[in-house]
Amino acid sequence: MAPLKGPGEARKYDGSGLRVGIVHARWNSKIIDSLLDGVKKSLAAGGVKDENIVIQTVPGSYELPFAVQRMYASSQIQSSSSGGAGGLVQSATDLLSSSSATDLTNLGTAVSSANKGASTAPFDAIIAIGVLIKGETMHFEYIADAVSHGLMRTQLDANVPVVFGLLTVLTEEQGLHRAGIAGEKGDQGHNHGLDWGSAAVELGVKRRGWA
Numbered sequence: 001m002a003p004l005k006g007p008g009e010a011r012k013y014d015g016s017g018l019r020v021g022i023v024h025a026r027w028n029s030k031i032i033d034s035l036l037d038g039v040k041k042s043l044a045a046g047g048v049k050d051e052n053i054v055i056q057t058v059p060g061s062y063e064l065p066f067a068v069q070r071m072y073a074s075s076q077i078q079s080s081s082s083g084g085a086g087g088l089v090q091s092a093t094d095l096l097s098s099s100s101a102t103d104l105t106n107l108g109t110a111v112s113s114a115n116k117g118a119s120t121a122p123f124d125a126i127i128a129i130g131v132l133i134k135g136e137t138m139h140f141e142y143i144a145d146a147v148s149h150g151l152m153r154t155q156l157d158a159n160v161p162v163v164f165g166l167l168t169v170l171t172e173e174q175g176l177h178r179a180g181i182a183g184e185k186g187d188q189g190h191n192h193g194l195d196w197g198s199a200a201v202e203l204g205v206k207r208r209g210w211a
């Protein structure tokens with residue numbers, strides 16, 4: 001029987017020609033790491049090549065909409081100005097000036113992959129990942145609202161699918177459960193990153209058809 005919740009029966013889309021960006025917040029890193037893992041597995045299952053996945057990080061979820069917007073805009077500029085592997089190297093160089101040590105590692109991967117024929121096309125989809133856990137103040141509500149609206153605005157303004165990988169949970173246990181990690185209750189739950197990866201592949205492929 002089909003599950004009540006979730007995206008339904010997995011459909012096969014060929015993501016082998018896609019270029020996908022991922023930007024994730026660093027707050028609540030245990031949950032984030034597992035979600036990121038799920039996304040990567042799912043992108044690989046959808047055929048997206050490792051060298052065509054670019055990962056960036058930001059401090060917290062609040063920074064996600066801006067990062068997505070800039071990542072996409074810079075991929076467009078580099079694509080139109082270079083049209084080759086040099087564009088990706090330039091992209092990495094540009095990003096280095098504002099990146100953390102983690103990002104340097106990621107960008108190192110991007111630079112070396114440029115030599116292996118990685119795509120320099122604009123991103124076909126970008127996945128934004130963050131985990132907001134409700135605290136004692138109104139922080140949660142303000143950030144959740146701002147990020148949700150910001151990501152929606154970004155995808156409509158930029159005309160690129162932005163996958164909403166933001167968990168807005170009341171407890172850490174709920175977050176672990178949704179990242180496929182067994183919490184105190186022992187139930188492993190489901191890694192939502194798997195769904196976000198396949199949503200990116202589906203939307204990336206469909207968008208090309210809708211262009």
Ligand code: DLZ
Nearest residue numbers: 025027059060061062130131132133139
């Ligand atoms: C400040 C803050 C708080 C309280 N909680 C979270 C959280 O649960 N998840 C998350 O991703 N980020 C959190 N942040 C950080 C903000 O998103 C943001 O990085 C800072 O307010 C700086 O703009």
